[in-house]
Amino acid sequence: MIFPFGRILLLCCALLIACDKPAPDSPSPTVSVVFKHSKLFGDSSAFDRLISEFELGNPGIRVERQTLPSSSDAQHLFYAINFQAKSSAFDVLAVDIIWVAEFARSGWLRDLNHLLPSGELTAFFSGPIRAVTYEGKIFAIPWFIDAGLLYYRKDLLQQYGFSPPETWDQLVHIARTIVGKETELYGFVWQGKQYEGLICNALEYIWSNGGDVLHERRVVLDSASNRQALEFMRDLVVSHRVTPDFVTTDTEETSRRVFGSGRAVFLRNWPYAWNLFQQEGSMVKNKVGVALLPHFPGHRSVSTLGGWQLGINRNSLHPEAAEKLVKFLTSPRAQRALSLAYGFHPTRKSLYRETELLQAQPLLGQLHDIFEQARPRPVTPFYIMISQVLQSEFSAVIAGVKPADMALQSAQTRVEKILAHGD
């Protein structure tokens, strides 16, 4: 039997052509923009309303939201593999602050320089802008900002006549005094497990002592100020004894719980913890204050930046529509709505002066100052590899496996090797 391939093929073609033709009564064909992001919202109704507003204002554009798994590794892997395969299955993506340089160098993100003319540029906090700039060009627009801050027990500090500490030594002094007089109380909890959070913590000591990881493209890890900073972190546990030894297992949530159950004087964490402390039934409700992180004498406080940026896939089939969406979502209007609905922190400085927002989130005024002095982790395409090295070496110092100078020497050579490979 001869199979009528030819005829079937012809029929298929005819059908395809018939389907491809736009219906005569819709003059502009609808473009569907796919927006990939991690699970950012508990109840997505406020965000959905915002999206409908965008669709209403931009007839012909439809937005399709797609949620990624919550693990940061899984998201990074998803993006990298799809970009590598030149996928055009998504147009707009939420990018973690530490991925922008890597994605930009690989040529995976569209250059968005024209979306932020210099006048617009200064409307944003400078930290996130530094993080999204690679070789002089902007590859993503800052959407939300996060930074490390110091939580303290307002009631205890008041009771013992202290004001919030400005230097690390003051923090140690206050913690030791209060812990010595109370029972069942730790001095200062933070994130010391071997993971990304440890880098966020360690950089705050390093930066607030004038140290750094990279300077321009040079590795400057092996320095006296860095050694002093890491030794201080170790000393918090062993000689000052204000931090419990199990800090080497602590993450954001475990340390937040210790402080939230009223068993620590100080906590380093991200702003998200505030709402949980102020919740009904919280053991520290109305007893918590926030402040800039302390610094070493002669230097100033620096917080590590976190947060999300919006980028556009280089292979997007609808770059104009995607740009419209990015512009809309990073506009003051959208940031305000999302801040009110979800407590996110806007990247636009002007919003921190609006009474409506300040009333809803009294913390915003203070956060403004914290975000102003926040710094991105080293902006380099090889950040993830560098971070792996630092996690292992810094953790070794805090757990007492290696002295700080040895760990820093080893980190210096290993990071130099990574950069030499990359260039």
Add this chain to the structure above:
Amino acid sequence: MATDRRNREERATLFLAPAGITLSAVMLFPAVYILWLSLERRSLIFGTPQFIGFDNYLRLAHDPQFWNALVNTVYFTVVSVQGELVLGLLMALLLRRPFRGRGLLYAIILIPWAIPTVVSARMWEWLYNADFGVLNYLFQARINWLGNPVWALHAAIAMDVWKSTPFVALLLLAGLQSIPRELYHAAAVDGASRWTMFRRITWPALLPLILVVLIFRTIDAFRVFDSIYVLTGGGPGSSTETVSIYAYKLLFQTLEFGYGSAVAVAILMSVALATVVYAWLLRRVSP
């Protein structure tokens, strides 16, 4: 006759073909591909792949993080497998004689083996919690089980022993029950002590099975990943980082597919080496 046999062989080949093709697709192809990848400099961060021969293996030889992981893994494997063998054998000997409630005990003993590792690791993470964990409460101690570089690996070993001893006990029990009773009766008539019976009858009869159990457990322990990933993530100070954890970090976090594949191949080679040694021992002790 000859054609008939050839026909049958052809038909057998034909019937086996789907299984063969499927297995090649899902087992052989990835294995060969990993070998190929391990000869490339391929990293999503660095960009274009490049054939570099054995450079990845050279880098492996000089990579302190890999050697640290290998030492951790070997230590983990040797200690946990030994512990499981001793405890498993004791358990099997105790369960050998029938007694009231043996069936129930059987079932209870198997529970740790039946729980998915990730779930039991979460449970142990809470037990080990230095701040409010049950273990510290029981010992009235303040031991930093998972955060101290000396304790952490042992804590992971203890969990592995807890989890895998039932498996060892079950297999050894089956072996014990296949030893003919008459041997013991005869030994009793000859006036042998219980220790002599164990040394002269039980141990030699069980030895081949013990080696098989050791092969299973060694391969499994050497590739340990999920329990450590949940308990410590490799920390503190990489003191619990095993080769599988290291391979995961390379393949799924820093996306160094070439070098990560080289680590995976090194894991495979180590496991193969251990298996060959056991197989050789097995051949020597088997009657």
